[in-house]
Amino acid sequence: MEGDIAEMGKFIGAGLATMGLGGAGIGVGHIAGNFLAGALRNPSAAPGQMANLFVGIAFAEALGIFSFLIALLLMFAV
Amino acid sequence: MATTDEAAGGLQIHPMDQFIVKPLFGDGPIEWYTPTNVTLWMAIAVLAMVALLVLSTRRRAIVPSRGQSVAELFYGFIHKMVEDVAGHEGLKFFPYVMTLFMFVFLSNILGLIPMSFTTTSHIAVTATLALLVFFTVTIVGFVRKGPGFLAMFWVSSAPLALRPILAMIEVISYFVRPLSHSIRLGGNLMAGHAVIKVFAGFAGAMGVASVVPIAAIVAIYGLELLVASVQAYVFTILTCVYLRDAVGEAHH
Numbered sequence: 001m002e003g004d005i006a007e008m009g010k011f012i013g014a015g016l017a018t019m020g021l022g023g024a025g026i027g028v029g030h031i032a033g034n035f036l037a038g039a040l041r042n043p044s045a046a047p048g049q050m051a052n053l054f055v056g057i058a059f060a061e062a063l064g065i066f067s068f069l070i071a072l073l074l075m076f077a078v
Numbered sequence: 079m080a081t082t083d084e085a086a087g088g089l090q091i092h093p094m095d096q097f098i099v100k101p102l103f104g105d106g107p108i109e110w111y112t113p114t115n116v117t118l119w120m121a122i123a124v125l126a127m128v129a130l131l132v133l134s135t136r137r138r139a140i141v142p143s144r145g146q147s148v149a150e151l152f153y154g155f156i157h158k159m160v161e162d163v164a165g166h167e168g169l170k171f172f173p174y175v176m177t178l179f180m181f182v183f184l185s186n187i188l189g190l191i192p193m194s195f196t197t198t199s200h201i202a203v204t205a206t207l208a209l210l211v212f213f214t215v216t217i218v219g220f221v222r223k224g225p226g227f228l229a230m231f232w233v234s235s236a237p238l239a240l241r242p243i244l245a246m247i248e249v250i251s252y253f254v255r256p257l258s259h260s261i262r263l264g265g266n267l268m269a270g271h272a273v274i275k276v277f278a279g280f281a282g283a284m285g286v287a288s289v290v291p292i293a294a295i296v297a298i299y300g301l302e303l304l305v306a307s308v309q310a311y312v313f314t315i316l317t318c319v320y321l322r323d324a325v326g327e328a329h330h
Binding site: 051054055057058059061062065066068069 | 159162163258261262265266269308311312315316319
């Protein structure tokens with residue numbers, strides 16, 4: 001019985017950890033949307049900022065990947 | 079697990095099976111010297127890199143052949159990235175960054191071949207690459223700047239009262255770098271490949287209606303192609319950003 005409850009908690013925890021993906025989605029969308037808004041105002045400056053765009057997206061996305069990692073740890077390592 | 083599979087009407091999804099490391103010959107225990115499928119696909123990635131960059135540029139011409147123009151495209155792309163991001167001083171590390179990019183890029187792309195093995199989906203592989211970058215940046219920073227490298231953590235443009243707190247945050251974020259650097263690449267590829275396998279499991283269980291998941295797999299495969307190249311690009315550009323801390327002027 002106790003093992004079942006621990007198992008259940010593991011699955012619930014892994015499911016809850018996927019909510020972090022929403023935060024990553026908000027962050028990446030925010031960066032890409034703001035980039036597009038700026039790029040449409042000043043298209044000539046846009047190509048020079050592509051590197052910054054990708055670095056920003058990478059940083060925002062890493063936090064979402066961390067939540068994925070926590071879900072994996074709960075499922076397979078705990 | 080067998081009972082749950084039967085309960086779901088023969089729906090058998092094992093999305094993580096593709097990441098199992100197996101020995102190439104027999105099925106004995108895996109020692110450090112055992113040739114495994116990871117060894118094989120890493121070797122294929124290195125051979126592909128040599129074929130693309132060395133063999134195709136052996137007979138150089140003013141009017142380049144197809145192979146030579148692809149190799150020149152990659153070379154120019156990475157050279158410009160290193161110069162733009164890490165600065166002129168960073169160009170000394172161009173061979174390292176180029177090797178890193180080509181290895182990660184070719185591993186990602188080769189991993190998309192059906193039945194192949196994605197070496198970069200393993201944290202062990204990406205963590206090795208990220209730790210190499212981390213130690214390179216730290217050692218080069220201390221060799222070139224001496225104790226002045228620590229000034230990176232002391233944000234001199236901030237108000238004096240805030241600086242100790244900011245220094246703590248900067249130190250923590252410096253040591254989290256190899257973690258986020260490796261998990262970003264490994265996690266992205268692992269998640270993408272697992273999604274494809276989950277949809278493949280749906281296709282096997284749905285009979286005629288499996289046209290829908292197969293179409294979805296085609297779409298996701300296209301997305302994965304984008305992810306494979308973007309993640310290689312991001313891994314490389316972050317390497318350049320970290321190298322800028324070690325070789326460039328202070329940018330705070």
